[in-house]
Amino acid sequence: MRWRRNPRVLWRTAPGYLAVATVGGHTLEVGGPGGELWLHLAEWITEEELIAALARRYGADEPSVSPDVRSLLEELSGQGYVDRDG
Amino acid sequence: MAKDTLTGTAEYRALVAAARHGLGEGTSQVTLGPTLRDAVLAGARFDRLSGLLALAVLDGAVTATDDDLKLLWEQWHDELLLSVRLEALAVRTADVLDAGGVNWRLTKGPALAHLDYPHPAARTFGDIDLLVHPADWSAAVGLLSASGYRREAPTLPGDYDSRYGKGTTLTTAEGLEVDLHRRFAIGRFGVTARMETVFASAASVQLGGRSMPVLDAPGRLLHACFHASLGGFRGLRAFRDVAQLILVTSADWEATFSVARSWKAEAVVASAIRESWDRLELDVEHPAHARATSTTISRGDRRVLQMFAREAPFRSQALSSLRRLPPSEVPRYLWSLGRRKRRQP
Numbered sequence: 001m002r003w004r005r006n007p008r009v010l011w012r013t014a015p016g017y018l019a020v021a022t023v024g025g026h027t028l029e030v031g032g033p034g035g036e037l038w039l040h041l042a043e044w045i046t047e048e049e050l051i052a053a054l055a056r057r058y059g060a061d062e063p064s065v066s067p068d069v070r071s072l073l074e075e076l077s078g079q080g081y082v083d084r085d086g
Numbered sequence: 087m088a089k090d091t092l093t094g095t096a097e098y099r100a101l102v103a104a105a106r107h108g109l110g111e112g113t114s115q116v117t118l119g120p121t122l123r124d125a126v127l128a129g130a131r132f133d134r135l136s137g138l139l140a141l142a143v144l145d146g147a148v149t150a151t152d153d154d155l156k157l158l159w160e161q162w163h164d165e166l167l168l169s170v171r172l173e174a175l176a177v178r179t180a181d182v183l184d185a186g187g188v189n190w191r192l193t194k195g196p197a198l199a200h201l202d203y204p205h206p207a208a209r210t211f212g213d214i215d216l217l218v219h220p221a222d223w224s225a226a227v228g229l230l231s232a233s234g235y236r237r238e239a240p241t242l243p244g245d246y247d248s249r250y251g252k253g254t255t256l257t258t259a260e261g262l263e264v265d266l267h268r269r270f271a272i273g274r275f276g277v278t279a280r281m282e283t284v285f286a287s288a289a290s291v292q293l294g295g296r297s298m299p300v301l302d303a304p305g306r307l308l309h310a311c312f313h314a315s316l317g318g319f320r321g322l323r324a325f326r327d328v329a330q331l332i333l334v335t336s337a338d339w340e341a342t343f344s345v346a347r348s349w350k351a352e353a354v355v356a357s358a359i360r361e362s363w364d365r366l367e368l369d370v371e372h373p374a375h376a377r378a379t380s381t382t383i384s385r386g387d388r389r390v391l392q393m394f395a396r397e398a399p400f401r402s403q404a405l406s407s408l409r410r411l412p413p414s415e416v417p418r419y420l421w422s423l424g425r426r427k428r429r430q431p
Contacts, residue, residue: 008295010173012166012207015144019163021170023177023294025260029167 002044002085104139105322106366118150133321137208165210177294186229189219197300213263246422270312274406275351303337311358316394325362339374356381
């Protein structure tokens with residue numbers, strides 16, 4: 001499965017922070033690794049690549065990062081902030 | 087510690103350090119400190135300097151305790167959330183104006199954040215600014231009013247707004263503001279502006295999956311100078327915008343001076359650049375600054391600049407137009423102003 005940002009979403013990142021908005025005005029704030037995850041979603045990226053990149057970034061092993069990443073992607077996808085392919 | 091400025095208001099060292107961070111040589115490290123923390127954070131919030139202050143802290147130019155940082159981070163995040171809400175509003179507003187065939191440009195906040203600052207999160211903002219082509223002014227106001235945007239100030243009688251006004255603020259049902267600009271200023275330096283000039287070219291930013299037309303770099307610098315010299319609140323961020331466009335964007339400042347000269351507003355640009363260097367304590371040599379310091383500002387221009395700097399009442403600012411209007415237009419102008427006065431409580 002691949003993921004990327006919905007190009008219609010407005011966003012800002014700061015260390016440990018992500019703010020996103022739809023054109024319609026719905027918003028979501030994400031703390032922790034949300035901003036880092038978002039920066040990897042500029043182009044289509046597989047879930048495995050994303051998990052590996054964030055595990056490297058935070059010095060953690062992939063199995064411990066994976067549940068949080070999948071959960072966040074599902075939340076962002078459910079509200080239309082990211083696109084899913086596959 | 088606070089520092090007195092040319093206009094007599096106190097500026098805090100931490101805010102000056104934030105506003106100049108990344109421009110020129112670094113200064114000695116500044117500590118946010120518990121005594122002034124609340125005042126500095128309030129100043130940063132009011133002047134939309136939280137992003138630059140946060141970056142100055144991250145880079146070590148300003149030091150702060152963990153408690154101070156927590157407050158600053160919360161404030162920055164609030165401003166970032168507002169920024170994306172406002173950008174969403176900008177996209178919706180653009181769709182309305184485009185559907186009505188209005189010629190417009192995005193300017194100030196989001197335009198500068200995306201095009202002129204290395205990181206959009208550095209430049210937060212509290213409203214959306216759109217410049218409307220003079221030929222489309224009435225259509226733009228009508229379209230947005232019909233779409234539910236509410237005009238805060240009453241429409242002025244006669245044609246003051248469209249002929250001489252700076253613009254109007256529109257508010258959405260969710261309380262967000264769109265500043266719709268007809269020109270960059272009222273008064274002596276506004277009535278001689280031929281706003282069509284800045285529509286001759288455009289840059290663009292991608293927002294919400296669509297292209298948004300933006301003033302080109304010399305136009306953005308011109309607007310930044312007008313705001314820094316004549317805006318209602320001339321805080322450090324306004325001067326940072328001017329310096330940012332010159333030193334980082336490398337905007338064609340000679341083109342900016344050229345348009346300003348054709349509008350008889352060269353003093354506005356020269357004064358804004360001079361004051362940017364002064365208030366940000368910049369020690370950078372730059373030909374734009376040399377040009378600004380060598381520009382002769384007439385006594386009349388200086389008097390009007392000082393009047394705007396001390397935020398004189400609207401009527402005084404508006405009356406500064408009289409010497410710049412064609413004699414045949416003066417009675418009509420005074421009539422418009424007089425009618426405006428009678429409507430006020």
